Amino acid sequence: MRIKxxxxxxxxxxxxxxxxxxxxxxxxxxxxSLAAGNDIAAADEAGVRRALLDCPAHAIVDLGDxxxxxxxxxxxxxxxxxxxxxxxxxANGAAALPRLGSVLVRDPTADTDDDx
Amino acid sequence: xxxxxxxxxxxxTGAVGVEPRLLTxxxxxxxxxYLAGGGYRPLRxxxxxxxxxxxxxxxxxxGAAFPIARKMVTVRSGSSAPVLVANGEEGEPASxxxxxxxxxxxxxxxxxxxxxxxxxxxxxAYMYVSDPxxxxxxxxxxxxxxxxxxNEIDIAVHxxxxxxxxxxxxxxxxxxxxxxxxxxxxxxRPFEVGVHxxxxxxxxxxxxxxxxxxxxxxxxxxxxxGTADSSGTFLMTLTGVEHPQLLEVPFGISLREILVAxxxxxxxxxxxxxxxxxxxxxxxxxxxxxxxxTIAGAGSGLGCGAVAVxxxxxxxxxxxxxxxxxxxxxxxxxxxxxxxxxAAMAAVLDALCTGEATGADVQRLxxxxxxxxxxxxxxxxxxxxxxxxxVLREFPAEIxxxxxxxxxxxxxxxxxxxxxxxxxxxxxx
Numbered sequence: 001m002r003i004k005x006x007x008x009x010x011x012x013x014x015x016x017x018x019x020x021x022x023x024x025x026x027x028x029x030x031x032x033s034l035a036a037g038n039d040i041a042a043a044d045e046a047g048v049r050r051a052l053l054d055c056p057a058h059a060i061v062d063l064g065d066x067x068x069x070x071x072x073x074x075x076x077x078x079x080x081x082x083x084x085x086x087x088x089x090x091a092n093g094a095a096a097l098p099r100l101g102s103v104l105v106r107d108p109t110a111d112t113d114d115d116x
Numbered sequence: 117x118x119x120x121x122x123x124x125x126x127x128x129t130g131a132v133g134v135e136p137r138l139l140t141x142x143x144x145x146x147x148x149x150y151l152a153g154g155g156y157r158p159l160r161x162x163x164x165x166x167x168x169x170x171x172x173x174x175x176x177x178x179g180a181a182f183p184i185a186r187k188m189v190t191v192r193s194g195s196s197a198p199v200l201v202a203n204g205e206e207g208e209p210a211s212x213x214x215x216x217x218x219x220x221x222x223x224x225x226x227x228x229x230x231x232x233x234x235x236x237x238x239x240x241a242y243m244y245v246s247d248p249x250x251x252x253x254x255x256x257x258x259x260x261x262x263x264x265x266x267n268e269i270d271i272a273v274h275x276x277x278x279x280x281x282x283x284x285x286x287x288x289x290x291x292x293x294x295x296x297x298x299x300x301x302x303x304x305r306p307f308e309v310g311v312h313x314x315x316x317x318x319x320x321x322x323x324x325x326x327x328x329x330x331x332x333x334x335x336x337x338x339x340x341x342g343t344a345d346s347s348g349t350f351l352m353t354l355t356g357v358e359h360p361q362l363l364e365v366p367f368g369i370s371l372r373e374i375l376v377a378x379x380x381x382x383x384x385x386x387x388x389x390x391x392x393x394x395x396x397x398x399x400x401x402x403x404x405x406x407x408x409x410t411i412a413g414a415g416s417g418l419g420c421g422a423v424a425v426x427x428x429x430x431x432x433x434x435x436x437x438x439x440x441x442x443x444x445x446x447x448x449x450x451x452x453x454x455x456x457x458x459a460a461m462a463a464v465l466d467a468l469c470t471g472e473a474t475g476a477d478v479q480r481l482x483x484x485x486x487x488x489x490x491x492x493x494x495x496x497x498x499x500x501x502x503x504x505x506x507v508l509r510e511f512p513a514e515i516x517x518x519x520x521x522x523x524x525x526x527x528x529x530x531x532x533x534x535x536x537x538x539x540x541x542x543x544x545x
Binding site for chain 1: 298299300301302303304448450451452453456457460484487488490491492493
């Protein structure tokens with residue numbers, strides 16, 4: 001499990017530490033930080049999931065498993081086509097942009113138990 | 117153009133110990149001058165230029181000193197066509213280099229932008245700028261450069277209100293996307309998910325300005341200045357001297373050589389490094405070679421290249437208090453650890469200055485300076501802990517003097533303030 005603690009929306013309720021004391025560490029004012037990074041060990045997962053659901057500020061986000069993404073953005077797609085062509089003259093048609101958003105939509109067949 | 121040309125920055129410019137690569141003009145460079153000087157060179161093979169940039173070892177000039185070639189390779193192999201952001205929001209109060217480049221050499225910056233776009237495959241780019249004169253300068257430059265061949269890349273100037281945190285890369289992403297110019301927590305980082313959800317390369321203006329230099333000089337020529345660890349030259353905003361200076365210097369030069377060259381004499385007590393970010397160093401900074409590895413080894417950083425020297429009459433504790441009160445005021449107000457931590461550390465340093473701090477306060481400051489590191493969404497809290505940690509480490513004698521209210525460079529200690537509600541008890545207060 002990979003999570004994000006969004007410290008910009010955290011209001012310091014401290015619920016997370018109650019459920020997963022090894023994952024979150026509080027500062028002097030009661031604001032948490034991820035003690036050991038974003039990747040959560042299997043043993044801590046249940047507590048973290050509970051903390052995620054209980055956080056009143058919704059400051060914990062499940063980043064899910066990495067979704068394989070198609071590669072894009074070829075180098076110099078518009079300017080390196082002709083050998084020794086000055087850049088001002090190389091007006092070859094630009095490659096079509098990949099569809100926006102298509103890569104950010106999660107696979108509907110993927111495991112969605114975090115939504116339940 | 118005359119209106120732009122007359123908006124000079126109040127700094128003296130020059131190069132020390134090196135033939136200047138960026139600081140080559142005295143007034144705003146026109147497109148004709150830039151073309152006449154070999155600018156906008158044809159880019160025959162972006163792949164080869166990228167190899168040259170990697171071999172030249174160009175590191176970011178924004179603060180983190182990340183190798184730019186690695187950033188470009190990451191961004192272009194991302195999920196979709198990347199977006200390029202030239203970060204000209206120089207929120208760092210002690211630095212003017214990016215403003216100078218945008219005002220005086222906008223075509224050099226745009227040239228760097230086009231080369232970066234070619235190397236990453238980006239077709240959309242933003243100039244992210246807060247200084248209005250810089251923004252005008254870039255907009256004018258965009259109308260000037262040869263239009264042919266440029267329609268493949270779409271460049272927009274994005275203006276933002278100047279604040280310390282607006283220059284942070286996630287703040288740039290948020291602002292360009294229509295939100296406030298405030299940092300976001302990571303992950304994802306902009307190279308994964310940035311502007312419009314695309315992988316986004318955010319590079320400092322000065323970093324981009326070095327790309328045409330690599331194209332012109334080649335990797336070996338670029339490495340002719342600087343050190344193996346930090347190649348080339350960098351722009352240094354030098355303050356604390358009689359006249360503020362913007363200097364181009366090679367990495368590896370010492371501060372002593374620079375001060376001699378600009379005619380600054382007198383004792384030096386230390387320096388505030390990397391703008392407000394990288395903390396204070398004692399007088400030993402004078403003879404350290406200024407490269408990333410050495411300065412990091414000395415417990416500080418070069419950051420954006422700004423160095424403020426502290427002369428014999430400047431109290432480092434007072435400087436630290438001033439910088440921390442700035443962080444306490446200018447933080448984004450988003451992360452609890454940051455707005456509480458900067459306020460608490462600023463309060464201790466303020467109390468040291470007014471002679472009201474105790475040893476317990478200093479111990480608290482010591483602890484906060486280590487445990488608060490990395491607890492903010494952006495670098496502001498780290499900058500604040502750097503100041504606190506380095507003033508304690510580099511100037512213990514001065515801290516001791518302040519605890520005893522006998523600092524020789526601060527104004528005479530004021531009468532200790534007493535809370536108005538204090539009740540005199542038996543034995544006196």
